[in-house]
Amino acid sequence: MARLDNFSRTDEKDNVLTLSGITIHFGGLVAVDSVSMYVRRGAIAGLIGPNGAGKTTAFNVITGFYKPFSGYVEFTPPNASPMKITGLEPHKICKAGIARTFQNIRLFGNGTVLENVMTGAYVRQSGKWWMNILPIFPGAIREEREVREQAAALLERLGLARFINAHAASLPYGAQRRLEIARALATKPSFLLLDEPAAGMNPQESAELLNFIRTLRDEFDLSILLIEHDMKVVMGVCEHIWVLDDGRLIADGDSARIRSNPKVIEAYLGKEAAHA
Amino acid sequence: MALNMFLQHLINAVGLGSLYGLIAIGYTMVYGILRLINFAHGDIFMLGAYFVFFATIRYKLPWALGVIIAVAGAILSGLLVDLIAYKPLRNAPRISALISAIGVSFFIENASMVAFTAKPQAVIQPKQLVEAFSVGGVRFVPLNIIVPVISFILVGMLLWMIYRTKQGLAMRSISHDIETTRLMGVSVNRIIALTFAIGSGLAAVAGIMWALRYPKVEPLMGFTPGFKAFIAAVFGGIGSIPGAMLGGLALGFIEIMSVAFFPTLSGYKDAFAFVLLVIILLVKPTGLMGEKLEDKI
Amino acid sequence: MIADSSGNRIRNNILTLASLALLAAFLWLAPKYLDGYKVRIINLIAINAILGLSLNLIYGMAGMFSLGHAGFMAIGAYVSALLILTPEQKSMMWILDPIAPWLMDLHAPFYASLLMAGILAAFFGWLISLPILRLGGDYLGIATLGFSEILRILIANLTSITNGPIGLKGIPAHTSLWVSYGCLLLFLAAVIRLMKSNFGNVIRAVRDDEIAAKTMGVNTFRTKVLAFTIGCFGAGVGGALMGNIITTIDSKMFTITQTYNILMIVVIGGLGSITGSILGSVIITTMLEWLRFVENPITIGAFRMDGKPGMRMVIFSLLLVAVIIFRREGIMGMREFSWDWVLSRPAAVRNRLASGGTPKGGD
Numbered sequence: 032m033a034r035l036d037n038f039s040r041t042d043e044k045d046n047v048l049t050l051s052g053i054t055i056h057f058g059g060l061v062a063v064d065s066v067s068m069y070v071r072r073g074a075i076a077g078l079i080g081p082n083g084a085g086k087t088t089a090f091n092v093i094t095g096f097y098k099p100f101s102g103y104v105e106f107t108p109p110n111a112s113p114m115k116i117t118g119l120e121p122h123k124i125c126k127a128g129i130a131r132t133f134q135n136i137r138l139f140g141n142g143t144v145l146e147n148v149m150t151g152a153y154v155r156q157s158g159k160w161w162m163n164i165l166p167i168f169p170g171a172i173r174e175e176r177e178v179r180e181q182a183a184a185l186l187e188r189l190g191l192a193r194f195i196n197a198h199a200a201s202l203p204y205g206a207q208r209r210l211e212i213a214r215a216l217a218t219k220p221s222f223l224l225l226d227e228p229a230a231g232m233n234p235q236e237s238a239e240l241l242n243f244i245r246t247l248r249d250e251f252d253l254s255i256l257l258i259e260h261d262m263k264v265v266m267g268v269c270e271h272i273w274v275l276d277d278g279r280l281i282a283d284g285d286s287a288r289i290r291s292n293p294k295v296i297e298a299y300l301g302k303e304a305a306h307a
Numbered sequence: 308m309a310l311n312m313f314l315q316h317l318i319n320a321v322g323l324g325s326l327y328g329l330i331a332i333g334y335t336m337v338y339g340i341l342r343l344i345n346f347a348h349g350d351i352f353m354l355g356a357y358f359v360f361f362a363t364i365r366y367k368l369p370w371a372l373g374v375i376i377a378v379a380g381a382i383l384s385g386l387l388v389d390l391i392a393y394k395p396l397r398n399a400p401r402i403s404a405l406i407s408a409i410g411v412s413f414f415i416e417n418a419s420m421v422a423f424t425a426k427p428q429a430v431i432q433p434k435q436l437v438e439a440f441s442v443g444g445v446r447f448v449p450l451n452i453i454v455p456v457i458s459f460i461l462v463g464m465l466l467w468m469i470y471r472t473k474q475g476l477a478m479r480s481i482s483h484d485i486e487t488t489r490l491m492g493v494s495v496n497r498i499i500a501l502t503f504a505i506g507s508g509l510a511a512v513a514g515i516m517w518a519l520r521y522p523k524v525e526p527l528m529g530f531t532p533g534f535k536a537f538i539a540a541v542f543g544g545i546g547s548i549p550g551a552m553l554g555g556l557a558l559g560f561i562e563i564m565s566v567a568f569f570p571t572l573s574g575y576k577d578a579f580a581f582v583l584l585v586i587i588l589l590v591k592p593t594g595l596m597g598e599k600l601e602d603k604i
Numbered sequence: 605m606i607a608d609s610s611g612n613r614i615r616n617n618i619l620t621l622a623s624l625a626l627l628a629a630f631l632w633l634a635p636k637y638l639d640g641y642k643v644r645i646i647n648l649i650a651i652n653a654i655l656g657l658s659l660n661l662i663y664g665m666a667g668m669f670s671l672g673h674a675g676f677m678a679i680g681a682y683v684s685a686l687l688i689l690t691p692e693q694k695s696m697m698w699i700l701d702p703i704a705p706w707l708m709d710l711h712a713p714f715y716a717s718l719l720m721a722g723i724l725a726a727f728f729g730w731l732i733s734l735p736i737l738r739l740g741g742d743y744l745g746i747a748t749l750g751f752s753e754i755l756r757i758l759i760a761n762l763t764s765i766t767n768g769p770i771g772l773k774g775i776p777a778h779t780s781l782w783v784s785y786g787c788l789l790l791f792l793a794a795v796i797r798l799m800k801s802n803f804g805n806v807i808r809a810v811r812d813d814e815i816a817a818k819t820m821g822v823n824t825f826r827t828k829v830l831a832f833t834i835g836c837f838g839a840g841v842g843g844a845l846m847g848n849i850i851t852t853i854d855s856k857m858f859t860i861t862q863t864y865n866i867l868m869i870v871v872i873g874g875l876g877s878i879t880g881s882i883l884g885s886v887i888i889t890t891m892l893e894w895l896r897f898v899e900n901p902i903t904i905g906a907f908r909m910d911g912k913p914g915m916r917m918v919i920f921s922l923l924l925v926a927v928i929i930f931r932r933e934g935i936m937g938m939r940e941f942s943w944d945w946v947l948s949r950p951a952a953v954r955n956r957l958a959s960g961g962t963p964k965g966g967d
Binding site for chain 3: 342343344391392395396399401402403405406407409410411413414417418420421425530534537538541574575577578580581582584585588589592
């Protein structure tokens with residue numbers, strides 16, 4: 032297990048997410064090798080590393096798509112006791128309060144922007160599906176209206192209001208990334224995973240992204256873990272950074288420590304981070 | 308059950324199973340390359356049987372010539388099906404090609420009914436193929452020996468082609484990654500056509516032997532054997548040629564033996580294969596010899 | 605649209621009511637002025653629309669490629685017929701094997717039998733969906749087709765229940781135009797409301813991207829099972845209505861051809877479009893009947909052509925392939941009918957003419 036230099040026991044109850052000794056193989060290949068890490072409540076944390084380091088695999092373990100070979104994932108919803116979420120089905124993990132976006136945007140392409148966000152809100156809906164067949168359940172009718180209005184309000188807040196009735200697949204790239212975040216927020220998460228939010232953005236857009244991510248955290252009371260290759264974004268927004276290389280955790284700390292860590296420079300040799 | 312009876316059933320099972328296997332190879336090869344269930348494959352099998360019927364019984368051509376005509380006709384039909392119904396849909400969603408395949412199958416069946424009438428036609432079996440001889444109390448019909456022998460020879464030749472020739476290498480490489488293979492300069496469409504040709508040719512051979520075995524031909528004769536052969540392909544592990552043969556033999560064995568041991572179940576004979584399919588898909592969807600195809604997240 | 609402006613909504617409701625009144629008038633007048641054959645075709649349009657809608661729910665909206673519709677129709681048709689047939693009729697009919705004693709006195713009125721047909725088809729749909737909906741794409745198609753065929757074999761062999769190969773005869777022709785269109789409107793209204801609710805969004809989301817739907821907290825398996833079960837309910841009711849119009853049923857009625865016909869309706873109309881399934885049913889049902897002329901002997905002057913049985917299915921299958929190759933989205937794509945769209949047409953056409961543009965694109 033990698034040594035975690037600022038992992039002190041007293042802080043542990045402030046963790047929203049704890050990974051402990053997560054190992055996962057595909058066939059003979061070890062994709063993630065006994066990784067232990069944590070995210071503090073209210074923090075914006077980063078997970079970085081060269082391609083193939085196991086970052087997205089770690090996300091897939093957290094969100095329930097892969098079952099780790101060993102180790103566990105512990106999630107603490109706000110004002111609740113920690114729960115082990117290892118091996119839970121993805122939809123249950125979402126219900127517990129974890130939402131995510133995907134590296135290669137996965138929207139519901141045939142639906143409108145509004146419908147995409149409403150779909151996200153379904154997990155918090157209490158009315159049953161059959162209540163909508165006959166218009167005789169005032170509670171269900173009210174709830175449907177509220178879901179619609181809240182989804183519209185959310186789009187407004189994220190600056191997507193003008194696309195509200197457009198087909199999700201027809202949106203410009205940047206707007207699609209934002210919509211994916213809006214859809215994730217509609218599930219009312221307390222913890223958000225962003226998989227390469229700056230991918231495909233120009234320098235100006237990624238500069239805006241820094242503020243956007245901070246605003247998200249503050250307005251929606253979130254803790255955020257993000258995977259990113261754009262080092263300006265990572266260093267600019269992340270309060271704590273974890274570095275994976277070849278499935279192993281090689282370093283962690285704030286941006287200054289990561290920048291000067293020789294192991295990280297070695298892993299990224301020749302890349303931007305080595306000279307930063 | 309006496310041993311000689313069991314041997315009798317076993318020979319029967321191997322005969323039937325190797326026919327399923329021959330048809331299954333066409334399904335498994337096309338699925339391996341295009342991820343498409345070629346619904347029309349069972350109908351190509353039927354066409355092969357009809358071609359040989361017309362050549363030898365209607366037009367009194369010699370059997371050898373009839374077989375060549377039937378195989379060539381089936382290959383041509385298979386190539387046409389690919390060209391007209393599947394090739395325009397190579398980049399469409401997979402289910403679109405599947406619906407097109409259903410449409411083509413439906414077309415061949417109904418067009419055959421219009422052209423050949425729905426009435427079954429008797430096939431006159433050459434005497435030397437059906438005159439039984441007996442060895443140690445077990446009756447042998449030469450046809451029942453010839454069918455598996457021909458099937459195994461053809462499969463052997465096919466395996467040699469797949470693993471020892473350039474075309475075979477191209478085929479394996481397409482089934483692994485079609486885009487990369489295209490970039491390597493392989494004429495993908497030519498290889499796909501070759502796959503259809505081989506599958507259709509083998510189906511025609513199976514169709515001819517089927518017509519001799521049962522001895523009749525009818526327009527819908529391809530549906531049930533075709534379907535069962537597909538199940539055999541899934542059972543053996545879709546994409547695997549030895550698997551298809553193995554699956555065919557297993558299916559033939561299950562069908563013949565269950566009816567032999569439980570004669571009251573004979574009405575449900577055709578249901579066994581479907582039950583088997585559901586069980587395989589639930590227990591081991593990759594089949595006996597198949598590889599796992601993973602979803603990428 | 606967040607909400608229609610209330611003026612438009614009132615106008616649209618009035619238009620809908622007026623159309624329903626027109627439909628009612630048509631249904632009232634049709635039996636008086638049209639011959640029995642034409643009335644039957646109008647009847648079949650409604651039944652096929654129910655069947656099309658139910659398959660569309662499963663395939664077009666929830667994205668599950670099912671080829672088992674004929675099987676669920678068979679369940680519905682047999683359940684309804686067995687409940688309606690009187691003990692006297694039953695005692696006359698079972699020749700090969702005696703009828704199962706518990707079945708002899710089982711009797712229910714027509715409407716109850718329709719409901720039971722739907723419920724039992726849904727029950728079997730639910731039961732079979734639990735194992736097979738874990739499969740994706742084309743494997744699901746094959747498994748459902750297999751199930752449908754097993755069912756046919758069971759029907760042909762379970763003589764004490766189904767009367768085996770002889771089938772059931774003398775089912776009263778309960779399916780009047782009012783019955784079939786009444787059922788269609790009820791089912792249509794239910795499907796529209798369901799698909800307009802947020803659960804409808806969830807069903808479509810599962811079709812578009814199952815992994816993303818899971819991440820959004822959707823229990824995709826449960827959603828698929830539900831959509832499949834509701835679709836099977838529709839197939840059961842449709843099958844029951846069909847039995848009550850044809851009055852004779854046997855296992856050969858429910859072959860894969862039956863499923864193809866419904867698949868054709870859904871594909872032609874537009875996968876995922878409710879409007880499309882209704883249009884598809886009108887077009888396919890009428891065309892299937894109209895094409896019968898190619899199967900009858902034709903005499904043009906001194907030239908006489910023999911009828912060719914199967915010819916209409918040849919044309920039909922070619923049409924299916926042509927639609928898939930040249931217009932995969934069918935008539936409607938995933939769009940739906942709305943009064944706003946219809947009423948905006950004249951202005952749109954005028955604009956197009958005024959701008960002198962070619963009649964292409966823009967709607």
